[in-house]
Amino acid sequence: MAAATFSRWALAALGLGSLAAFGPPTKPNPPQQGVGINLANLDKSVSPCQDFYHYANGNWLKNNPIPAAETRWGAFNELGDRNQAIEKRILEKAAADARTAKAGTNEQKVGDFYAAAMDSMGIEQAGLKYLQPRLDRIKSLQNLADVQQYIADPKSYGAGWYGFGVGQDSKNSTQYAVQLRQGGLGLGDRDYYLKDDARSRQVRMAYKAYMSSIFQLLGDAPSLAATNADAVLALETKMAQASRSRVDLRDRLKNYTKVPVAQAAQDYPNLNLPLRLKADGLTSAQDVIIGQPEYLAAVNNLLANTPIADEQQYFRWHLVEGVTSALPKAYGDASFRFTQVLTGAKQQQPRWKRALRATDGALGEAFGQLYVDQAFTPAAKARAKEMVENLRKAYAERIMATDWMSPATKKEAIEKLNAFAVKIGYPDKWKDYSKLKITRQSALENLFATAEWREQDNLSKFGKPIDRGEWGMTPPTVNAYYNSSMNEIVFPAGILQPPFYDPKADDAVNYGGIGAVIGHEMTHGFDDQGRRSDAKGNLRDWWTKEDNDKFNAKADMVGKQYDAFTPLDSVHVNGKLTMGENLADLGGITIAYNAFQKTQQAKAKKSIDGFTPNQRFFLAYAQIWRANQRPEAVRQQVQTDPHSPGQFRTNGPLMNMPEFYQAFGCKEGDKMTRATADRSRIW
Template identity: 75%
Template structure:
């Protein structure tokens, strides 16, 4: 599943408190001289009496030549005038929209929490009580470790390897680490669910954080150790014991890190598909006691398991036998408490924030209501989502977005058919896949049933445990059942979008169908440059370097003629090389291989959205608004989506771990390849925003 954008913890912890109308005269260009004496192209000031929506002229920095740095031209003044709030690690268009959506959500949640008359067992009761318990700091402080202690006692009672195996096998135990096991579609047979196993077990964002010896990595590891020691002390350990336990956990995690695949390798769908029989898995990784785990998880009927990273599981099995049980117990203890810090007393929350300050650069914690909202959305996303969309998402918005999707589908088909480097047979398969895309907009047609989930106001921590248990059961229960094609991987308020390869679907939650991505009051140029490019982005994920390996039915299958596939790889490598050369901070380069899928999706999405936009009445009328032609407004719409100020620490983490490139490169990178952009702004050969023909990337 590819996400359009990005938001430190795994799904459970994120569930705790804890992408993306005309005037009278044609544009004229104003020629000025730069200090170097070269001719420079700038956009004129707005014509008198013309007013547009969707583009804020105040955000532009007209001192910058759009053909030199379009990102700065489009966003420079916004970047200067919008410092990062203390509780944020970055601030941009995504953040502004998330803040807007959270404001709506907060009103709904506070109303639900104040309503003590909601029918017991109803979604309103569960949402209200979950949020109220998360907000009740007095009760959380008073409870202390009361609701955590039984689980700590369970770990403490472990005596041997069999005890470790039994603990890992129990689906009710959370924060287990070691490896991941769950149920999802079989990548090569998307009509059935399969048991899947994968690497896991690390606390830090990536394996390299444990292994690199640069100063920044050492600083983070020192902060991590301090975080571990202080949490162990809060659990009752003395200083010496806490230090010993922290060192044991880090030693185990470092051994796991050495066996873990790098992020680029984790993108390779074929290498991460290794189907084995249960007997083969049991023999290959004997100390994991997989038969016991399957039995305890209600998966005893499973005959096969798809193993993601065999070499990691081999090491995990060896570790379970070789590492002292006492150290393994501390590892389990750490992963339990670290997973739920946000629902524990303030001292735990404060320690987690001190570590995140070093990791992300945040200056102050988020307010409790923000954390409580995130927890509610994570645990009861569709129960809350039903209430949210009733208040904040109109049928008209859904209908217009749906029409844009179909307009882009037509444009994409035209681009595929006009492609000179693909054979007729490969084109036919590509069109078949394009036409099979399922489109989901706003919210699910079928909502999740939370009737088996009990939520009360007694304990925020118990609510988390209950929600985690419900989520695990919901996932495991899918095995052996028909594929549920109604499921959503994001909740309605989410400012994001995604492509799911196995379901061959593109999904756009209600949360992203707002400015700056989509504005009902704005002209088509801005909307096609915003949400239109987002739609094209997600469509292109079906044809990026990994998505292209999946057919129209969602199966991992090579449907490309050999020569066509080789041509694609060559064309994609041009994009990879371009992004490898970008250096956002110090000597740290963007990783063109890690970000390949997202970069291809941006280039493809913009190309398709522009093609679709050029069919609109606004594009055909060619009338300017605020001194900008429709084509220029399209590209401004794209650029404003990516305006972002980011803390250096957070930027470093993104470059190292995120498959998305930083915003300025997501803006400028694709545009440097697009003749349509060069013509719109009169950019000449030799300009920084114009790549030479030999170095230009073009796929669709």
């Protein structure tokens, strides 16, 4: 799922990713034959007390190899595929109906966007027709003033250099603020540029080859293309050297510096901030929030000292790299060759899946309205809401029962918990796409049009009241998130499906699945970063010093536990990078277990399929994390993803839970059993 602070740049994950939640009936009548746990997935040759992940999923892992077009295959992918089958039918019908649909309607826009994305012949015939005017503009840049104008223009696509946008002020959650932060790198992580290990060198070589291929497709001779690729890589390496690591970026306080506009303009004159604010309609801004001052200082110097020819190559590259899906096949093939090195994928995704993702990304809420009409009922939403409230009550009990937190901090924690806003399924108010023009004529022009619409949508927020109805994910998304500045937990309709929630299954299955997901997102409000915001979403220290120290000691213990996990030889999980997600996993399963104990099924203690209710609860939790993953994708995840690999999201939390030991009869000395002094439990 994902805990997040939103801006135009991206969704910055503070949570986890997952699937389903319609919510169970209030008083279920447990069946004797189980539903929701596939016993064929179990590998009973493995002891649950030695490796519960492989006990619960071993046979599934053996029998479900990774499809050639995938980099991992697991419960998330299975649900995603089922959702995509529904989405494909919707999109194909929308594309067929769009020719007769009223111009400007969501049906017309969704249908024409998808149809244009699927029109491979039309894309080939268009060639660079719709791209050339933008390439010509880049070619016309002659000096720093031209570059500043290009970066400032909200219609410039892929201008890069640094992140800029309007987002909620972390220390004043009732206002939007102009924000600047590091950005502009083509590779997924700064360490790919800076490390000298074999894997990093391989990625850099593949990246340079990718850039060279694109430059040749744009008409450069091979030698010139290689020279231009070297120039871009050298420039981005300098940016990477000034960038903070992913671990450092997690510290919300250290990545917040508010300064007057005049001071920022003086500190970074080569950014020409007054020009940027004017071009973006933000001249009334009095202050700006700087995320990483040292990065902007480096960019300030680079803008003035980088040869214009090199800056042009940087702009060319980022313009084209972001739209290869809407260019002739050779561009997409070059992109995929690089993806293969990063992730180990063997085949490119079929065109319809790529077009589907593009439609969801461009017109998510227009498409989402069509999706929820078929895939999510008001009754499902109501049942999910009921389950959230059950988890909220259980969390309050756990907070009050802690023996390490003072009454003063408990009081604020309960206030924050009670203030959680809950969003389920889809927005109450949909985005207005009336100013966005979509046609079948050009998939590329549609991409540019939606990018410009998103830009204006973001910039237009400044000076307005906070839009607390806004969503950071689209309805079909198989995920969930916590947003600290809004103090909200959000569960899109796409995640509210089996195996996370199954209306036919017993409570043990649903609390072990979606219950743990709900608890996870709630816990993000109290993880090492989320806990720094108060009930109103403001970045404020509401902890006593003693409670703060006790929390940090417990969190550090979790970090050390995950540092020791090795998904591959010589590859260790980064306990600091994954800290928030690991704490949320541990808290989520703990709260879900306590909520489950209040159900009729847990109290009756009646076995189903030979497993007690508590055993079924833990099996359901383990089975949502089942996944096979390519080694390249594992390495990429460990370096760039704040989530731990699936086996550690299962075993890691359970190794700290005496309730798990009791459920499966685990004894001291078993691998799944930690000594009392080595266990960590916060909630």
